[in-house]
Amino acid sequence: MPRVLFDESHGEAWTISLERASTLQPSHPADSSYAAAAAALVGHGLRVGAHREGPLDQAVLAAVDVLVIAHPSESRWEKTDGRSPVFSPAELDAIESWVRRGGGLVVMGETEQDKYGTNLGDLVSRFGITFQSTTVYDYVHQHADNPAWVLGQAGPDRRLVRSDLLARVRQAAFYRSGTLHHDERACTVLRTSANADPAAATLMAASTADLGRVVVLADSDLFGDDCLGDLDHRDLWVDTVTWAAHAALARTGAGAPAAPVLADPAWQDLKREVDALRLLQQPDGSIDTDHHDVPDLRRRVTAIAAAVVALQPRFDHQRAYLAAVRDDLGAWADGGFGRMDFTRALHEFHPELDRRDGAEHLVLFGMYTQNGSPDTRLEALVVRVPWPDWLSELERTRYDNAKFVPVTLVDHTAGYASECAVLFPETFAVAGPVENNFGGIFCDREAERFRRVCAAACDVLGVNLPADAEVLLSSAATSQDAFVLWDLIHDRAHSRGDLPFDPFMIRQRMPYWMYSLEELRCDLTAFREAVRLEEEGVAVARHVQTAILLDRLFRFPVTGTRTRNYDGLGGQLLFGFLHDRGTVRWTDNHLRIDWRGVADAVLDLLEKVEALYRCGIDLPKVRYWMSAHELVSTYVAPAVTSRWADGATGLRSVSEPRAWVDAVVDDEFPLSVFYTQLAPKLAPALAGSPA
Numbered sequence: 270m271p272r273v274l275f276d277e278s279h280g281e282a283w284t285i286s287l288e289r290a291s292t293l294q295p296s297h298p299a300d301s302s303y304a305a306a307a308a309a310l311v312g313h314g315l316r317v318g319a320h321r322e323g324p325l326d327q328a329v330l331a332a333v334d335v336l337v338i339a340h341p342s343e344s345r346w347e348k349t350d351g352r353s354p355v356f357s358p359a360e361l362d363a364i365e366s367w368v369r370r371g372g373g374l375v376v377m378g379e380t381e382q383d384k385y386g387t388n389l390g391d392l393v394s395r396f397g398i399t400f401q402s403t404t405v406y407d408y409v410h411q412h413a414d415n416p417a418w419v420l421g422q423a424g425p426d427r428r429l430v431r432s433d434l435l436a437r438v439r440q441a442a443f444y445r446s447g448t449l450h451h452d453e454r455a456c457t458v459l460r461t462s463a464n465a466d467p468a469a470a471t472l473m474a475a476s477t478a479d480l481g482r483v484v485v486l487a488d489s490d491l492f493g494d495d496c497l498g499d500l501d502h503r504d505l506w507v508d509t510v511t512w513a514a515h516a517a518l519a520r521t522g523a524g525a526p527a528a529p530v531l532a533d534p535a536w537q538d539l540k541r542e543v544d545a546l547r548l549l550q551q552p553d554g555s556i557d558t559d560h561h562d563v564p565d566l567r568r569r570v571t572a573i574a575a576a577v578v579a580l581q582p583r584f585d586h587q588r589a590y591l592a593a594v595r596d597d598l599g600a601w602a603d604g605g606f607g608r609m610d611f612t613r614a615l616h617e618f619h620p621e622l623d624r625r626d627g628a629e630h631l632v633l634f635g636m637y638t639q640n641g642s643p644d645t646r647l648e649a650l651v652v653r654v655p656w657p658d659w660l661s662e663l664e665r666t667r668y669d670n671a672k673f674v675p676v677t678l679v680d681h682t683a684g685y686a687s688e689c690a691v692l693f694p695e696t697f698a699v700a701g702p703v704e705n706n707f708g709g710i711f712c713d714r715e716a717e718r719f720r721r722v723c724a725a726a727c728d729v730l731g732v733n734l735p736a737d738a739e740v741l742l743s744s745a746a747t748s749q750d751a752f753v754l755w756d757l758i759h760d761r762a763h764s765r766g767d768l769p770f771d772p773f774m775i776r777q778r779m780p781y782w783m784y785s786l787e788e789l790r791c792d793l794t795a796f797r798e799a800v801r802l803e804e805e806g807v808a809v810a811r812h813v814q815t816a817i818l819l820d821r822l823f824r825f826p827v828t829g830t831r832t833r834n835y836d837g838l839g840g841q842l843l844f845g846f847l848h849d850r851g852t853v854r855w856t857d858n859h860l861r862i863d864w865r866g867v868a869d870a871v872l873d874l875l876e877k878v879e880a881l882y883r884c885g886i887d888l889p890k891v892r893y894w895m896s897a898h899e900l901v902s903t904y905v906a907p908a909v910t911s912r913w914a915d916g917a918t919g920l921r922s923v924s925e926p927r928a929w930v931d932a933v934v935d936d937e938f939p940l941s942v943f944y945t946q947l948a949p950k951l952a953p954a955l956a957g958s959p960a
Contacts, residue, residue: 271334271517272316273510275303276325279387280354282347283339283377283489285319290494293348299494301348303339306492306506313507313737314808315514325360327367334517335373335510336364340489342379343386354387361388365395368481373513377489380404380445396476396483397454405446405472407465412442412500419443421459421472429475431724431742432512433733434458434484437504437864444496446488449474458484475512482513501865512736519743526627528679530651535579536680539649542572543633543682547646554635554645554698556606563606570602577633584631590617594633609635609645610700620674621707626656629679635698636684645698648684652676652692655712659809660753668798670761672706675753677713690714710756716748719820725954726823729947731859738815751812758798762791769885769893778926780894780913780933781833782901786878789839792817793875800868814868818843822853827948828955831936838905838938845904845941846874855943891929905938913937 275285283303284290290302307317320329330336340347341354356364368374376393379385383402390400407419421441441459448461448470455476460469476483490496492506511518530536546569549556556566574595581591593613601609611634620630632650637643655675664670676692678685692709724742727734734742741748770783796817802810825840847853852870854861863870881900885893898913907914912932920932940948 270314270316271514272318272332273307273310273335273337273514274329274333275307275317275319275337275339276341277319277321277350278323278325278352279338279341279356280343280347280349280352281339281341282349282379283493285317293350302494303492305494305497309497309503309507310510312806312808313511313811315510324357325364327363330363330367330372333372335375335514336367337375337377337510338389338392339377339492340379341385341387341389346385354385354389356388356392361392361395364392365478368396368483369479371480371516373481373510373516374483375510375513376483376485377492378447378449378485378487379489380447380487382447382487393483393485396478396485397452398474398476398483398485399450400487401448401450401467401470403447403467405443405448405461405465405467405470407462409464410462412440412444417445419446419461419465419472422462424457424460424471424473426456429456429477429482429512431727431734431739432508432515432736434473434475434505434508434512434736436733436735436738436862437508438501439865440500441502441505442491442496442500443472443486443488444490446472448472449485449487451476454478455483480516482515484509484513504865508736511740515736515740515743518740518747526653528629528651528653530580530583530629531680533580533583535576536651539573539576539580539633540680540682542569542576543647543649545569546573547648547682547684550646552644554609554647558606566606567602570598573633574598577631580631584629586623586628587618587631590614590619591631593617608700609647609698611635611697612699612701612704615694615697615699615704615706619706620652620654620676620709621672624654624656624661624674626654626658626661628654628656630654630676632692637696637698646684648682650681650685650692651679652709652711653679655749655753657750659807660757663754663802663807664757668758668761670757672708673757673760674707674709675712675756676709677749678711688714688718690718708760710752710760712749712752712756713745715752715756716745719752719816719824720745720748721957722824722828722951722954723819725951726947727819729950730823730855733859733861733864735815735864737811738819741812741815742819747809747812748816750809751816754799754809755792755795755813755816758795759791762794763787766790766794767879767882767886769882769888778930780898780930780937781835782838782937783894783897785835785838785842786881786897786901788836789821789842790875790878790882792821792839793871793878796868796871797875800872814871818862818867818871822847823947823951826940826944827951831939833933833935833937837940838901841905841938841940841944842901843871843874844943846870849904891926894929901938906941908934908937908939910934911937 277284285303285307287304290298293301310317344351378400381402382400405419406416408416410420412418423435451474455474457471458475459473460471473486491502497503577591597611597614630652635645636648690711694705695703720742799810799813821840821843826837850870852863852867912919
């Protein structure tokens, strides 16, 4: 967790300690307290501390990611501990050097800044920002009928890197504020209005400096305990510090743990022999022994079995499974290399029973080739289970899902060089019914694909991303955590709630929009739970909401073919609903999301889908399909060739459900103009290889 350090060694007028604030301001401690601001950061997954003794040197700064300096002052002007508000030249150099290496600096000045006896201006000027010693008044844009409490106005060009620091902010007040000036290295986030004195003057500025980020405000009161709850100050504060902490947040958890198995000769032998056999297999997984040397085939199978034996000490928890794998391989060879049958191996393969964080599993099966191909090939994988304590606790106490197994790819044979993100028993080659013991989701692949495609979409569309969304699109660890929790809740949602049909009806003959609604319902259920978890202080929950929103809006609709694309349609429906509500707006060639209202809007769509499910229990099958089509059609226009549109009048004389399904157009709900223009621009990102 990145660490935020509040400097309290240079006569700052603010402290994160309530006890210290009581000493500074006995009659009203809140007027010296940033304790609530510190608590807000902790609630969003940051560590917070204070520096009260000694210089701010490289040793101190090396241990932190964001430095907050809140209004240093001589004690004749503010209630302080009496220490000097002057930073030494060595401290100024150390802070600058640290910022340029990736540190985040947040500085708060005050009205009439020059009088406080601090050289804070010397520090911020190194990043293109200077203090203007004045007091702003505004008799039009004022807060609480006080012209000295001015309402900040959005800067004309405040998008920094990918973030908009005002994405969740509608109003912020500056209480007796000074102003700032900046050069081309910085931009104005908030400024005074045209009616203010001085007019159109910067109140909040931000700058990037090499790898680091700097934010300066001309007032410090808006984040104090008295004012943090006013207007949108809390969101502005959290997003400001999150933006400043980007370098640390983006690298949090970077780099997968070492996997000694990769250097094991037995694993290399196993991969080599499996990849060689794969090239000899026919589409059904068999090998034509009339055209291939049987002794050579047996030698390769024997080598694979020997490699499995050699690897067993690394995977001793899979002893029964590895024995069954060898048996199934031997039976395949003894049977003349016909169709593969790994029934015994599947019966013994139970990754769901060993969900230890970091546990690794060897996976060796005949599998259907990834991405929807009916071909069967031998494949070998090593997967690792991410199962941190927070996830284990949520699964145990709230989202029980005994078969769910998040996995990441450690290594794989050639057939898994795809974007497939699932490891399901039904993809394994077995002769009889599939034993569904587990459901594996490659959360690392899902997260990488999300970052690649959605980051490209946000860049193309100029989306007003909050700072934490920028982190989500940059950090492998953060996005993976989000997908693990999303998948956990989504997966169990298929079996819960008002279910008028088999939730896995994709195996049945139904119009594809029915499965689209089911997948969307489960995603929106995960979204709703994430809203609740965020309210309870689970930091990753906000990232789950953002991941669901952006992936559904931007990646789903333009991924895959237009033949019964049920996931794509779910994304189209979400976009259409939010656009109809005004929560999403495409204006001036930029996509704007109302981040403060988007959660309520998403949950309203979930309510409509759940209402459809409830009424569907009482409807005949075809009538229910029609009701679902009508719901989708409200927000996504059907194809002009649709026979289902306008109440399916052309089909009303047909009583056989099969005929109604046959009447569905492959692309029953084509892409809108928005998506047909977006898709080509995302083509390079969509074609990218998985991590």
